[in-house]
Structures are given as structure tokens and as C-alpha cells.
Amino acid sequence: MVNTKMLYAWLAGAVGMIVLGVLWHRVIMGGFYDEQGAAIMREEPQMLFVILALLILAFLMAYAYPIGYKGGSPITEGLKFGALIGLVAFLPFNLINHGIFNYPLAGALVDAGWHVVEEGVGGMIIALVYGSGAAAEQS
Numbered sequence: 001m002v003n004t005k006m007l008y009a010w011l012a013g014a015v016g017m018i019v020l021g022v023l024w025h026r027v028i029m030g031g032f033y034d035e036q037g038a039a040i041m042r043e044e045p046q047m048l049f050v051i052l053a054l055l056i057l058a059f060l061m062a063y064a065y066p067i068g069y070k071g072g073s074p075i076t077e078g079l080k081f082g083a084l085i086g087l088v089a090f091l092p093f094n095l096i097n098h099g100i101f102n103y104p105l106a107g108a109l110v111d112a113g114w115h116v117v118e119e120g121v122g123g124m125i126i127a128l129v130y131g132s133g134a135a136a137e138q139s
Contacts, residue, residue: 006062009129014058017122018051024114036107061085061119062126074127082123083116090115 025033034041065081094108 002063005130006066009065009126010055010059010062012129013062013122013126014055016125017054017058017118020118020121021050021054024118029110029114032110033107036104036110039102057085057089057119058122058126061123065123065126066130069127069130071132074130074132075124078124078127079120080123081127083120085123086115086117086119087112089119 061082064085065078068081069077071077091112094103094112097103098105098108
């Protein structure tokens with residue numbers, strides 16, 4: 001069920017993941033990603049699609065979080081939830097990219113590991129917006 005809290009959780013999670021993603025992929029590890037993806041990267045990334053993808057991911061996370069919430073600390077539960085989403089979504093995706101494209105395994109594994117962190121933090125943000133009553137409020 002979409003409600004105001006879910007919309008706030010979605011937007012807060014999306015902003016958090018977008019900011020973290022830009023810092024990681026462009027500022028902290030930009031050279032690594034440029035080197036790893038040299039054979040398949042665009043000259044200029046189409047950031048509109050990257051932002052759209054993260055908005056979709058954050059929406060799905062904000063929608064799904066209360067469904068599985070069973071109680072406990074929003075920080076712990078959000079981190080576990082988000083890290084699982086990062087692992088489920090990005091490890092297989094990056095391994096497929098390694099298998100199909102000329103994308104090095106090191107780049108695929110580092111990126112998958114990063115997304116466990118990024119979505120883990122996004123999950124914590126989403127969980128904090130929902131608070132400790134997430135499951136009850138969605139009934």
C-alpha cells in the first residue's frame with residue numbers, strides 16, 4: 001500500500017543511494033571503474049537512466065520493506081534488508097555482465113560488493129523513515 005510514509009521512505013532512500021553512488025563511482029573509485037569498464041563504457045554516462053534505475057530500486061525497496069519487517073531496530077533490520085537487496089540484485093547482474101560483455105571479473109565483484117553497502121545504507125534510511133512500527137502501519 002502506497003502512503004505518505006512510504007513516499008518519504010522512497011525519496012529519502014533514493015537520495016541516499018544516489019549521493020553514495022556518485023561519491024563511490026565518480027569520486028572515490030572513478031579511476032578504477034573507468035579502467036575496468038574501458039572496453040564497454042560510454043564516453044559520457046547517461047545519468048538520467050542511472051537516476052531512474054535508482055529511483056525504481058528505492059521505490060521497490062520502500063514498498064517491500066514493511067512486508068518483511070518483523071520488529072527490531074530499524075537500523076539493523078534496514079541494513080540487513082538493504083544488503084540482501086544489493087546482493088540479490090547486483091551480484092547476479094554483474095556476473096552476467098562479466099559473462100556477456102568484456103567487463104573484468106574484478107570490476108564485477110567490486111561493484112557487487114559496493115552495492116551491498118549502498119543498498120544496505122539505503123535500507124537503513126528507508127527503515128528509519130518507517131520507524132519501528134513499519135509492519136503494523138502497513139496492515
